[in-house]
Structures are given as C-alpha cells and as structure tokens.
Amino acid sequence: MTTASQEHPHMPEAAIEFRDVEYESSGRKIICALNLAINRGEILVLLGRSGSGKTTALKLVNRLLTLSGGEILVEGRDAKNWDVIKLRRHIGYAIQDVGLFPHYTVDRNIGLILSLERWNKEKIHARVQELLRLAGLNPELASRYPNQLSGGQRQRVGVARALAADPPILLMDEPFGALDPLTRADLQREFLSLQRKLQKTVLFVTHDLHEALRLGSRIALLEAGKLVSVGSPEEFLSSSDPLVKKYVEAFGSIEEARGRK
Amino acid sequence: MNFWTFVSQNRLEIADLTLEHLWMVGMSTLLALAVGIPLGILITRHPRLRKPVIAGANIIQTVPSLALFGFLLPAPWIGERATRLAILALMLYALLPLIRNTYAGITGVDRSVILAARGMGLTDWQLLFKVELPLAASVILAGVRVAIVISIGLATIAAAIGAGGLGELIFRGLAMVNNSVILAGAIPAALMALAADTLLGWLEKRFTPQLAD
Numbered sequence: 001m002t003t004a005s006q007e008h009p010h011m012p013e014a015a016i017e018f019r020d021v022e023y024e025s026s027g028r029k030i031i032c033a034l035n036l037a038i039n040r041g042e043i044l045v046l047l048g049r050s051g052s053g054k055t056t057a058l059k060l061v062n063r064l065l066t067l068s069g070g071e072i073l074v075e076g077r078d079a080k081n082w083d084v085i086k087l088r089r090h091i092g093y094a095i096q097d098v099g100l101f102p103h104y105t106v107d108r109n110i111g112l113i114l115s116l117e118r119w120n121k122e123k124i125h126a127r128v129q130e131l132l133r134l135a136g137l138n139p140e141l142a143s144r145y146p147n148q149l150s151g152g153q154r155q156r157v158g159v160a161r162a163l164a165a166d167p168p169i170l171l172m173d174e175p176f177g178a179l180d181p182l183t184r185a186d187l188q189r190e191f192l193s194l195q196r197k198l199q200k201t202v203l204f205v206t207h208d209l210h211e212a213l214r215l216g217s218r219i220a221l222l223e224a225g226k227l228v229s230v231g232s233p234e235e236f237l238s239s240s241d242p243l244v245k246k247y248v249e250a251f252g253s254i255e256e257a258r259g260r261k
Numbered sequence: 262m263n264f265w266t267f268v269s270q271n272r273l274e275i276a277d278l279t280l281e282h283l284w285m286v287g288m289s290t291l292l293a294l295a296v297g298i299p300l301g302i303l304i305t306r307h308p309r310l311r312k313p314v315i316a317g318a319n320i321i322q323t324v325p326s327l328a329l330f331g332f333l334l335p336a337p338w339i340g341e342r343a344t345r346l347a348i349l350a351l352m353l354y355a356l357l358p359l360i361r362n363t364y365a366g367i368t369g370v371d372r373s374v375i376l377a378a379r380g381m382g383l384t385d386w387q388l389l390f391k392v393e394l395p396l397a398a399s400v401i402l403a404g405v406r407v408a409i410v411i412s413i414g415l416a417t418i419a420a421a422i423g424a425g426g427l428g429e430l431i432f433r434g435l436a437m438v439n440n441s442v443i444l445a446g447a448i449p450a451a452l453m454a455l456a457a458d459t460l461l462g463w464l465e466k467r468f469t470p471q472l473a474d
Contacts, residue, residue, distance in 0.1 A: 062380055088382030099377025103395050112391070113381055161381070171380075 013076060015040045015169055015201035016061055022069030023056055023225075030056045031225045034070070040168075043195060043202040045216035047209065047247070053225040054205045058171050061203065062091050074169070089113065092162030092200070096174040098154050100146040100161070106132075107142040110161045117165060127164065135160040136190050152183040159191070163198070170202045176211065188214055209251040213237070221247060264441040271445065275430070279449050282426035285344060285419060286412045286453075289351035293408060297356045298401065301363025302389065311364070318357040326415050329353065330422045347419035347426075354415055355408035362404025366397025398468040406461035413454040417446065 014037035023031040031053045038044045046054040059065040061072055063084050072079045079087060100109050110131055111124045119127070132139050135156040146154055155175060162170060176184045176191075192215060195202065206212055212219045212233070219236045221228040221244055228243045229236070237248060268275065304311040324332070329350050339345050370393055378392050394401075420428025430446025 064376070064380060085382045085384055088380060093377065093380035095373060095377060095380070097371075097373035097376075099371070099373035099375075101374060101378070101392060101396075102371070116383070116387060158377075161377075 013040065014038055014073070015075060016203060017073040018057070018060075018070070019073065020070035021057070021060065021067055021072060023053070023060060023065065024068045029225055031060070031067075034225075034227055036220055036227060036230065038201055038203055039217075040201050041199045042217035043204055043215050045212040045219045046203065046205045046222055047207065047212045047216075047219050048222035049207055049247075051224075052222040054207075054222050055173055056225075057222070058173050058203060058205050061171055062088050062093060089117070089165055090167050090169065092164075092167040092170040094155075094158050094162040094170065094172045094175045096177045098146075098158040100154060100157055102146050105143050105145055106137075106149070106157050109146070109157060110164055112161075113164050128160075131160040131163060134163065134194060151179055152187065155179060155187060168201060170200045170204075172202060172204045174206050175204075177206065177208070184211075191215065209247060264444055267441045268445050275427075275445055275449065278425060278427050278429055278446070279453070281344075281424075282413070282416055282428075282450065282453065285347050285351060285416045285424065285426055286409065289348045289412055289416075290355060290405070290409055292348070292352040293355035293359055294405070296352070297359025297404075297408075298363050300356070301360040301401075302367065304360070304364055305367045305393075314360060315357075315364075318360050321353045322357045326350070326354070326418050327421060330419065334422070343419070343422050343424035346422060347416065347424035351412045351415055351419070355412055358404040358407040358411070359401075362407075363397065363401050366400030366404075367393045369400060370396045395468075399465050402461060402465040402468055406458060406465065409457045409461065410454050413450060413457060417450055 016038040018034045018036040021031055021034040022029070034057065036044075046057060048054045056065060060067050061074065061079065063079055063082075074082060074087060074090070082090075101112070104112065107125075107128045111119075111128045114124045114127060128142065129139055132142060137153060137156050137160065141149065141153065141157075146157070149157065155178075159175065162172075176187050179187065188211060204215060213236070216233055218230055218232055220230040221236070223243050229239055229241050231239065236244060239245065239248075300314055304314050321329070330346065333339060333346050333350055336346070336349075339349055374392060374396070375388070378388050383391065416426050417428035417431055419426055420432050427446040427450045431443050431450075434440065434442030434444070434446065
C-alpha cells in the first residue's frame with residue numbers, strides 16, 4: 001500500500017485544510033472561523049488549554065463531529081463528500097484513553113481493521129508482527145489481553161492499531177498524556193523516529209508545551225476556539241503575541257519553580 | 262397420601278406437565294429475546310424512544326399476572342388456545358429485564374472504546390456486533406437469567422386459564438387441600454428455576470469480558 005505522500009513527493013498541497021470552520025454545540029461556539037492547513041508529512045501540533053477546542057477540531061476531521069460552518073478538505077476533497085467509513089479508514093486515530101477492545105487480544109485489536117478490509121489471515125499476521133516491531137512491542141505480547149499490559153504498552157498498541165491499514169494521515173489526541181514522564185519521553189522519541197520512516201501527515205493535540213516543541217514541525221495555538229498563531233517551534237518561542245507569551249511563560253514558571261527547589 | 266407415593270403413581274403426568282411448562286417458558290423466552298434485545302438496541306440508538314419503551318415494559322410488568330392472562334383472553338387466534346395465550350403473556354413479562362439489561366449493557370461499554378472504534382472506521386453494524394454486543398453480553402445474559410427465572414414461576418399461574426404446566430398440580434393440590442399434590446408441582450418448578458439460574462450464571466461468567474484495568 002502506498003501513501004499519498006509517496007505518490008506526490010513534491011506536492012506542497014495540504015493533506016488537511018480547515019476553511020472558515022465553525023462548530024457549535026448547544027448554542028455555544030466551540031470553534032470560530034478556523035483556517036489552518038496541515039502539509040503532507042508534517043506533524044502539526046494543536047496546542048491549547050483544556051476547553052480551547054483542540055479535541056473538537058480533531059474530531060471534525062474524521063467526522064466524529066459534524067461542523068456547523070465552513071469546510072474541511074482531506075486530500076483536497078471536502079470531508080463531507082467522502083464516504084465516512086472510507087474517510088476514517090484513510091485516517092489513523094489514536095486517543096489518550098487508547099480505547100483498546102478489552103475482549104480482543106493485542107493482535108486482534110491491531111488486525112481488526114485489516115480483517116474488516118478482508119485481508120487474508122497470513123497477510124494480517126505478517127502485518128501485525130511488523131506493526132508490533134514498529135511500535136517497539138515484544139511480539140510475544142500479541143496473545144495478551146489489554147488488561148494484561150502496562151499503560152505504555154497499551155498506548156503502543158493503540159498507535160500500532162492506528163497505523164494498521166497504513167493510513168497517510170494520523171490524528172492523535174494527547175496519546176501520551178496519561179503516561180508517566182519517563183514512558184512518555186520514550187514514546188515521544190520513538191514516535192519521532194517512526195515518523196521519520198513513515199512520513200505521515202500528523203495532526204497532534206496536546207496541552208503540553210514541551211511535547212509540542214519536541215514533536216511539532218509547526219505549532220498552532222488555539223484559545224477559546226480561535227487560532228492564535230501558527231509557526232515553527234522557534235517562531236513559537238520567540239513570538240510577541242501576548243497569548244503565546246502567556247502560554248510559554250506558564251511553562252517557564254513551572255521550570256523556574258522546579259529550579260528553585 | 263404421602264408425597265412420594267403420589268409422585269411415583271403420577272410420574273407420567275408430572276413429566277408431561279413439566280414438558281408443557283418447559284415449552285411455555287422456552288417459547289416465551291425465545292420470543293422475548295427476539296423482541297426485547299432489538300428493542301433494547303433500538304433505544305440506545307434513538308434516546309427519545311427510551312422513556313416510552315421502558316415505561317411500556319414497566320407498565321406490563323405492573324399488571325398482576327392473573328389479570329394479564331385475563332386481558333389477553335379476547336384476543337383473536339391467541340385467545341383460542343390457552344397455551345398460546347400463556348406464551349404471549351410470559352413473553353410480555355420477560356421484556357422488561359431484557360430491554361433494560363440490553364440498554365444498560367450497551368450504554369455501559371467504555372466510551373473511549375466506542376470512540377476508538379468509530380474513529381477507526383467501523384460501520385454501525387460492525388460496532389454493534391464486534392464491540393457493543395460482545396462487551397454487553399454478560400449484562401444481557403444477566404437479564405435473560407432474571408427473565409427465565411421469573412417466567413418459570415409465572416408459568417405456574419398459566420394453569421388458571423387452562424394452559425397446563427406444573428401449575429395444574431399446584432391448583433389441584435390447593436383445591437384438594439393436599440400438600441403432596443402442591444409439592445409435586447412446586448418442587449419440579451423450583452428445580453427448573455434453580456437449574457436455569459445456575460446454567461445462565463455460568464454462561465454469564467463465561468461471557469464477562471476481560472476489562473482493561
């Protein structure tokens with residue numbers, strides 16, 4: 001299976017594009033006039049505090065939520081014109097709570113989408129083995145159930161499952177948010193090296209500035225449903241925007257407080 | 262007349278009535294499953310229907326069983342044969358635990374599991390059959406267990422409208438003021454309920470999913 005980025009190596013075209021996107025829930029505006037393009041092969045981090053609308057923005061892309069205005073283009077095509085199942089299988093999805101199927105073993109969790117896509121057993125087995133390796137998991141874990149795994153292992157399985165059908169786009173909603181700092185750092189590092197190999201287009205949600213700086217090709221700051229700024233990590237740190245400064249300083253002061261102890 | 266003499270003298274009739282009893286309970290349970298589980302699933306998809314459906318099943322449940330048998334008597338086709346009528350009434354009683362447990366089982370599935378499943382592109386049917394029903398199975402089976410145990414007890418009353426079953430012996434014993442005859446109906450019914458409860462309890466355990474955390 002070839003990914004879209006391999007088919008068009010030089011196309012600057014955005015893999016995902018938000019155009020004047022609005023989202024309202026019971027009369028409350030969650031997302032206002034969001035314009036944002038995510039380029040092929042980049043990791044764009046949506047940064048923002050709780051309630052800033054970052055998770056909502058993510059769920060609009062794979063149509064877990066339906067936007068109230070504007071449009072989202074996926075591979076240049078309006079998301080609402082995609083068959084919703086095809087759209088979702090084109091986009092990997094990893095979330096903080098992982099959501100592994102507790103009644104399936106690890107290999108069935110990872111291989112479920114492949115069996116729904118009618119791959120034959122040997123191909124699924126080979127692909128699952130490959131994904132376990134990619135995700136840094138011991139192949140012996142394949143026959144375990146999710147409740148027999150550690151938090152870090154579960155999240156790795158979640159990422160492997162999201163990558164199963166080799167989707168060119170990945171949506172990741174604080175996937176490492178619930179992990180201890182050491183495990184989180186491991187997974188971040190491994191995710192970066194995986195990304196160098198796979199060159200997916202990644203839309204990554206987090207509230208953690210360090211994670212954003214570490215992983216992001218670009219960082220987009222959301223505040224109260226509005227886009228505040230988009231730029232490279234360097235640009236982000238040197239931004240003069242008051243909201244960006246406030247966010248950076250909030251993390252800075254934590255560092256200082258730790259330093260004083 | 263002593264209990265054991267009565268049983269040994271009437272063992273063929275007791276066996277016959279036990280089979281009748283089983284038939285009524287079995288048929289009504291199958292029908293209730295065919296109606297109750299889809300209804301339970303339906304109200305997870307259309308929350309607006311939840312209240313009227315559960316209220317309806319609740320109301321049926323509050324009607325005294327003897328009265329319900331009576332109410333259904335004028336129904337065409339159903340009313341012609343007492344057994345049909347008893348089966349319909351027993352089915353109606355079994356609906357509430359089935360609908361309620363199906364609903365509770367499905368809505369009890371971890372939301373992140375549903376979110377991940379929908380996000381990875383499962384269709385509604387795949388979500389239902391691959392994720393929701395397997396994870397709700399133990400709760401649904403608990404409902405089936407309650408429904409069957411209730412039915413076995415209620416089916417004894419069906420004898421009052423001439424539907425047969427072990428209730429025959431109980432009513433006869435009451436009329437004769439003979440405890441042995443009552444027990445000859447009550448004991449097999451109680452044993453049947455115990456057996457069903459044990460079997461379904463075992464199934465329920467088998468289908469309890471391995472839970473994350």
